Amino acid sequence: MDLAYTEEEEAFRARLRDWLAGVLPKLPPKPDPLDWPARRAYDCGWQRALYEAGYAEVHWDASPTRRLIFLEETERAGAPYVGANFVGLLHAGPTIAAEGTAEQRERWLPPVLRGDEVWCQGFSEPEAGSDLASLRTRAVRDGDAYVVTGSKIWTSHAEVADWCELLVRTDAGAASKHRGITWLAMPMDAPGITVRPLRTLAGSTEFAEMFLDEVRVPVENRVGEENDGWRVTMVTLSFERGTAFVGEVVACRRVLGQLAHEARKNGRWDDPAVRRRLGRLSAEFRALWRLTQWNVSEAEATGGVPGTGGSVFKLHYSHARQELYDAAAAVLGPDALDLGREWNLDRLSSLSYTIAAGTSQIQRNIVAERILGLPKGR
Numbered sequence: 001m002d003l004a005y006t007e008e009e010e011a012f013r014a015r016l017r018d019w020l021a022g023v024l025p026k027l028p029p030k031p032d033p034l035d036w037p038a039r040r041a042y043d044c045g046w047q048r049a050l051y052e053a054g055y056a057e058v059h060w061d062a063s064p065t066r067r068l069i070f071l072e073e074t075e076r077a078g079a080p081y082v083g084a085n086f087v088g089l090l091h092a093g094p095t096i097a098a099e100g101t102a103e104q105r106e107r108w109l110p111p112v113l114r115g116d117e118v119w120c121q122g123f124s125e126p127e128a129g130s131d132l133a134s135l136r137t138r139a140v141r142d143g144d145a146y147v148v149t150g151s152k153i154w155t156s157h158a159e160v161a162d163w164c165e166l167l168v169r170t171d172a173g174a175a176s177k178h179r180g181i182t183w184l185a186m187p188m189d190a191p192g193i194t195v196r197p198l199r200t201l202a203g204s205t206e207f208a209e210m211f212l213d214e215v216r217v218p219v220e221n222r223v224g225e226e227n228d229g230w231r232v233t234m235v236t237l238s239f240e241r242g243t244a245f246v247g248e249v250v251a252c253r254r255v256l257g258q259l260a261h262e263a264r265k266n267g268r269w270d271d272p273a274v275r276r277r278l279g280r281l282s283a284e285f286r287a288l289w290r291l292t293q294w295n296v297s298e299a300e301a302t303g304g305v306p307g308t309g310g311s312v313f314k315l316h317y318s319h320a321r322q323e324l325y326d327a328a329a330a331v332l333g334p335d336a337l338d339l340g341r342e343w344n345l346d347r348l349s350s351l352s353y354t355i356a357a358g359t360s361q362i363q364r365n366i367v368a369e370r371i372l373g374l375p376k377g378r
């Protein structure tokens, strides 16, 4: 394990920094954070700019270390982040790169990198969230297509997506519920799909319910073998927990800096308890960044797919993020509301992080069983 950056990596950082300094001042203003069609257009426009400058592939083709440098530099410069296409860039894309055939990689990866196509994730169902392997949406083979019927829930960005990474049950009689699942790429314009947006606490329709009524998905859209979807799903989840939130740690460090600045301005910094609280958070985010480097270094050494260390990261990160926004409310009081609408939306959305991508209880189970080797619960 080597956490130091090489000369070549530092040269990449310098090139990227120069490019960002030239391109960011010309970027149009950000759209309303609650307007997902406008955000899709904006985020895809940024992705196109990255593609044209040769930086688009950092999310999966380049080395994970380059990806870290990319995240550090884009966040430092205040550049947009993956946004509406986080599933395409951070979950489905890396899964297809790792598990897809050459034709599938050629079909799906370039449009994501160019910012032409957006993906969503159709994993969770009513009664199959933490216990994902209990999913019931079924797919029956009919010639060269699977006919899919069922429903999904909490599908982020379904409203604006072109493709869905979809889990279906292809063998209801399998010996265990983990067998008999298949991973499909479903085109979101296929007949039989109804998307019903759900409104969140923040007022956004960030996610949706999805109803699937005899939707035909070509067999060639299957990633991995039929009934081997659980294994492919573990690859997707290891990216989701291992690397997908990494950029946000850098964002939290920026927010913490802003909070310390505000506390100095309003005199709260003089209180040792406030300094202790912010100092503890600073240490926490530094530790998370080191953990990220360690996870990435391990992934690089073992073929590119992050390991279960991602669960340790996800567990700590989602709590630290909530503590950061709690600290802001405590330290600034009503002044916290003056930090702007985006800040307030981020504060509300911080509440969802201990649920999304697997709840904290589930991450603890994974750490206990797969890292510490404790016996499985009943």
Ligand SMILES: Cc1cc2nc3c(=O)[nH]c(=O)nc-3n(C[C@H](O)[C@H](O)[C@H](O)COP(=O)(O)OP(=O)(O)OC[C@H]3O[C@@H](n4cnc5c(N)ncnc54)[C@H](O)[C@@H]3O)c2cc1C
Binding pocket: 120, 121, 122, 123, 124, 125, 127, 128, 129, 130, 131, 153, 154, 155, 156, 157, 207, 352, 353, 355, 356, 357, 358, 359, 360, 361, 362, 365
């Ligand atoms: C903002 C947000 C975005 C999301 N986006 C998507 C998306 O794009 N696509 C998608 O498919 N899903 C998405 N989800 C769904 C998310 O993955 C699920 O909400 C999550 O997996 C929890 O499942 P559940 O809601 O069914 O809760 P449940 O599984 O019903 O859990 C309820 C409670 O019981 C606890 N619990 C359950 N089983 C155990 C156990 N064995 N041991 C200990 N405790 C347990 C849980 O930790 C939780 O506290 C999103 C969720 C959020 C909040």
